[in-house]
Amino acid sequence: MALRGGIDLGGTKIQAVVVDAEHVVLGQARRPTPTTGGPAGVADAIAAALREAAAAAGVETADLAHAGIGSPGTVGAAAGTVSSARNLPDWAGAYPLGPELRERLHTPVALGNDVQVATDAEAALGAGRGHDSMLGVFWGTGVGGGIVLGGRPWVGRGGAGEIGHVVVKVDGARCPCGRRGCMEAYAGRAALERHARALHDKGEPTELFKIARKRGRERLTSGIWAEALDRQDPLATKLIDRAVAMLGAGVASCDNVLDVEIIILGGGLGVRLGQAYADRIADAMAPHLFFSDRPPPVVVAALGDLGGAIGASLLAPA
Amino acid sequence: MALRGGIDLGGTKIQAVVVDAEHVVLGQARRPTPTTGGPAGVADAIAAALREAAAAAGVETADLAHAGIGSPGTVGAAAGTVSSARNLPDWAGAYPLGPELRERLHTPVALGNDVQVATDAEAALGAGRGHDSMLGVFWGTGVGGGIVLGGRPWVGRGGAGEIGHVVVKVDGARCPCGRRGCMEAYAGRAALERHARALHDKGEPTELFKIARKRGRERLTSGIWAEALDRQDPLATKLIDRAVAMLGAGVASCDNVLDVEIIILGGGLGVRLGQAYADRIADAMAPHLFFSDRPPPVVVAALGDLGGAIGASLLAPA
Numbered sequence: 001m002a003l004r005g006g007i008d009l010g011g012t013k014i015q016a017v018v019v020d021a022e023h024v025v026l027g028q029a030r031r032p033t034p035t036t037g038g039p040a041g042v043a044d045a046i047a048a049a050l051r052e053a054a055a056a057a058g059v060e061t062a063d064l065a066h067a068g069i070g071s072p073g074t075v076g077a078a079a080g081t082v083s084s085a086r087n088l089p090d091w092a093g094a095y096p097l098g099p100e101l102r103e104r105l106h107t108p109v110a111l112g113n114d115v116q117v118a119t120d121a122e123a124a125l126g127a128g129r130g131h132d133s134m135l136g137v138f139w140g141t142g143v144g145g146g147i148v149l150g151g152r153p154w155v156g157r158g159g160a161g162e163i164g165h166v167v168v169k170v171d172g173a174r175c176p177c178g179r180r181g182c183m184e185a186y187a188g189r190a191a192l193e194r195h196a197r198a199l200h201d202k203g204e205p206t207e208l209f210k211i212a213r214k215r216g217r218e219r220l221t222s223g224i225w226a227e228a229l230d231r232q233d234p235l236a237t238k239l240i241d242r243a244v245a246m247l248g249a250g251v252a253s254c255d256n257v258l259d260v261e262i263i264i265l266g267g268g269l270g271v272r273l274g275q276a277y278a279d280r281i282a283d284a285m286a287p288h289l290f291f292s293d294r295p296p297p298v299v300v301a302a303l304g305d306l307g308g309a310i311g312a313s314l315l316a317p318a
Numbered sequence: 319m320a321l322r323g324g325i326d327l328g329g330t331k332i333q334a335v336v337v338d339a340e341h342v343v344l345g346q347a348r349r350p351t352p353t354t355g356g357p358a359g360v361a362d363a364i365a366a367a368l369r370e371a372a373a374a375a376g377v378e379t380a381d382l383a384h385a386g387i388g389s390p391g392t393v394g395a396a397a398g399t400v401s402s403a404r405n406l407p408d409w410a411g412a413y414p415l416g417p418e419l420r421e422r423l424h425t426p427v428a429l430g431n432d433v434q435v436a437t438d439a440e441a442a443l444g445a446g447r448g449h450d451s452m453l454g455v456f457w458g459t460g461v462g463g464g465i466v467l468g469g470r471p472w473v474g475r476g477g478a479g480e481i482g483h484v485v486v487k488v489d490g491a492r493c494p495c496g497r498r499g500c501m502e503a504y505a506g507r508a509a510l511e512r513h514a515r516a517l518h519d520k521g522e523p524t525e526l527f528k529i530a531r532k533r534g535r536e537r538l539t540s541g542i543w544a545e546a547l548d549r550q551d552p553l554a555t556k557l558i559d560r561a562v563a564m565l566g567a568g569v570a571s572c573d574n575v576l577d578v579e580i581i582i583l584g585g586g587l588g589v590r591l592g593q594a595y596a597d598r599i600a601d602a603m604a605p606h607l608f609f610s611d612r613p614p615p616v617v618v619a620a621l622g623d624l625g626g627a628i629g630a631s632l633l634a635p636a
Contacts, residue, residue: 133474145575154467156451156577162608166571170487170564179606181567246488249499253484257463257572259474288497290480 003059005050005067005107006313008114008306009033009042011087011141012219016049017309018057018064023125025306027056033088039095042088047104062106068315070114070308071097074158078318080111087141110315114308115161116153118301119146121311122264126302133260136301137163137251137281140222140267142176142188145254164188166250183250187243189269193220195239206235222272229273244277248284251298256290266301275300321377323368323385323425324631326432326624327351327360329405329459330537334367335627336375336382341443343624345374351406357413360406365422380424386633388432388626389415392476395429396636405459428633432626433479434471436619437464439629440582444620451578454619455481455569455599458540458585460494460506463572482506484568501568505561507587511538513557524553540590547591562595566602569616574608584619593618 003026008015011033018027029052034041046069047061054061061067073085080098085091102109112120119128119136128134128148136146145163147154154160164184165177172181176190185191200206211224228236251263265271265278282298289295301307321344326333329351336345347370352359364387365379372379379385391403398416403409420427430438437454440446446454446466454464463481465472472478482502483495490499494508503509518524529542546554569581583589583596600616607613619625 147575149467149472150470152468154576157579157609157612158577159609160575160577162574162577165574165606165608166484167567167606168485168488170567177608249485249488253571254575256480256483257465257478257575258472259476259478259480261475288483288485290483290495291477294475 002065003057003063004313005054005061005064005105006309006311007046007050007067007069008118008308008312009046009069009071009088010114010308011072012221014045014049015306015309016046016053017306017313018050018053018059019310019313023310023313025310027053027058028306028309029053029056035089038090039082039088039097040100042091043097043100043104046101050105064105064107066108066110066317067101067105068110068112068117068312069097069101070112070117070312070315072114075111075113077111080109082111108317110317112312112315113155115144115146116155117311117315118266118303118308119148119264119311120153120314121303121307122266122301123148124314125310126307127264127299128262131261133258134262134264135163135251135254135258135260136264136266137247137270138267139187139247139265139270141190143184143247143250144267147258149258149260163250163254166253168246168249168253183246186246187250189220189222189225192225192239192243196220196235199235204235207231207233208236222268225269226272244280244284247281248286249288251281252285252288255285255296256288259291260296263296263298264301265298266307271301271304320383321375321381322631323372323379323382323423324627324629325364325368325385325387326436326626326630327364327387327389327406328432328626329390330539332364332367333624333627334364334371335624335631336368336371336377337628337631341628341631343628345371345376346624346627347371347374353407356408357400357406357415358418360409361415361418361422364419368423382423382425384426384428384635385419385423386428386430386435386630387415387419388430388435388630388633390432393429393431398427398429400429426635428635430630430633431473433462433464434473435629435633436584436621436626437466437582437629438471438632439621439625440584440619441466442632443628444625445582445617446580449579451576452580452582453481453569453572453576453578454582454584455565455588456585457505457565457583457588459508461502461565461568462585465576467576467578481568481572484571486564486567486571501564504564505568507538507540507543510543510557510561514538514553517553522553525549525551526554540586543587544590562598562602565599566604567606569599570603570606573603573614574606577609578614581614581616582619583616584625589619589622
């Protein structure tokens with residue numbers, strides 16, 4: 001029985017799964033990403049999460065055939081390093097996450113890009129099955145993209161799929177990346193929170209921060225945005241409407257370049273807001289698609305929140 | 319001696335070449351694209367241009383191993399049809415350009431997308447040699463894109479590479495395609511001419527139209543723009559500066575998605591304005607590139623004006 005581990009390392013949470021040969025999830029665990037302790041602290045938390053998932057599956061991590069990690073930042077797959085992970089705490093330079101985890105977990109470890117492994121999982125097991133080309137749109141803290149063309153991942157020189165930084169408005173809003181007018185500057189949850197706070201400080205009424213306090217959250221999570229939208233909160237509605245419009249323009253731009261068969265919407269906000277918002281993004285794309293008579297379908301990631309971790313479990317160690 | 323014919327069918331001109339097995343151009347001819355007579359008139363003009371190029375090479379078209387056509391619009395390569403060619407006169411429905419030309423030329427005929435064959439030619443014989451991935455940016459009447467990834471053309475569902483319709487400014491200028499805010503709405507020669515005319519009608523001084531009259535041209539050709547820039551014409555300078563800025567944002571967006579090794583600048587304006595403008599576009603891309611520490615080089619198409627026709631000669635008939 002060849003069990004595998006998979007870990008989705010995000011800026012706010014670590015999701016671990018243990019799956020069997022048929023990719024069925026036998027155990028899972030979720031932990032917050034530590035905000036202190038640097039890369040070593042993150043490695044400790046990952047190991048703890050996978051141990052917990054393994055225990056839930058009735059095994060130890062040493063029993064796993066291998067474990068895969070989907071990581072943000074720049075992944076050096078061969079050396080097992082992660083660098084430039086700006087959403088992770090005190091992550092300076094290239095940290096040998098692979099070797100560090102192999103030591104903690106006693107099983108071979110493979111590293112991949114978080115967004116790309118989630119896209120590969122959807123391609124192999126989820127909404128992309130049967131399609132030769134697809135674009136995964138991961139709408140969460142930022143906006144990431146995973147690309148499959150001709151049945152194979154396209155990663156460019158290691159940095160392809162940065163769809164969040166497609167410019168939708170020259171000289172537009174400041175993006176968390178420091179540039180201007182990126183799609184993420186309007187649609188990413190980090191940017192949305194900043195806009196919401198600024199407008200609230202200027203006196204615009206909103207329940208967003210009240211809901212956050214009630215839930216004991218410092219950050220505006222996807223669930224908080226969803227609740228505010230359900231309540232027809234005017235500020236949340238206005239900002240999400242703009243995000244949808246900008247996602248429409250930016251994702252349509254990507255499709256004018258790539259012309260894929262299907263677009264898969266994942267990420268914290270994408271999965272939480274669901275197919276109704278996938279449909280809204282499709283509508284927002286329509287005015288910008290060059291071949292408007294045959295738009296690609298936009299569907300929510302079938303593996304939902306676990307796609308990243310399941311995708312990571314598909315990574316093969318060198 | 320296996321000679322081949324190649325034709326670049328453009329909105330304003332038809333370029334024909336006859337090449338040998340080493341891709342050396344033995345004969346060439348250029349004709350204006352007819353503005354009346356519909357598809358049949360265009361087919362007649364193509365045949366006449368290739369006959370002239372063949373005569374210059376000392377052969378007849380029946381002596382050619384085959385001829386390839388790089389065409390705008392949507393190419394049905396198998397049936398040899400061209401449809402949706404909005405820059406060609408009275409081109410309604412799918413016209414069987416391949417069969418019509420085979421009849422006129424007495425040699426097998428293959429059809430391909432104009433921009434893609436020019437990119438393939440640069441990849442095989444020009445500025446892209448030795449590179450595994452590239453984006454061809456064809457800056458002319460419109461702005462087209464040709465994509466090579468992993469050493470192979472990427473055409474999507476037949477419509478990839480429409481980089482001119484990447485949205486650089488949501489709710490921005492009206493594009494000749496009818497949409498708003500496309501890169502082509504600021505950078506394509508058709509859009510530039512429309513802006514120039516509107517501003518000139520409002521009283522902004524420019525020598526653009528004086529130069530055109532002197533040259534006996536109704537349209538503002540690439541040469542006319544180049545001459546006006548040489549003379550530091552304020553209106554031409556302002557509009558081309560904006561075009562460069564928008565090309566910077568739009569091409570950087572494409573590269574944030576694709577992460578290619580090299581960007582090749584072709585098209586009438588691109589080839590005419592040359593490497594100095596390729597450098598300006600690279601500078602304009604810099605603020606928008608997500609991986610700004612390793613920008614792709616931007617180089618002018620090595621095959622220049624003949625790239626499209628030489629690329630078409632590489633097409634193999636079915």
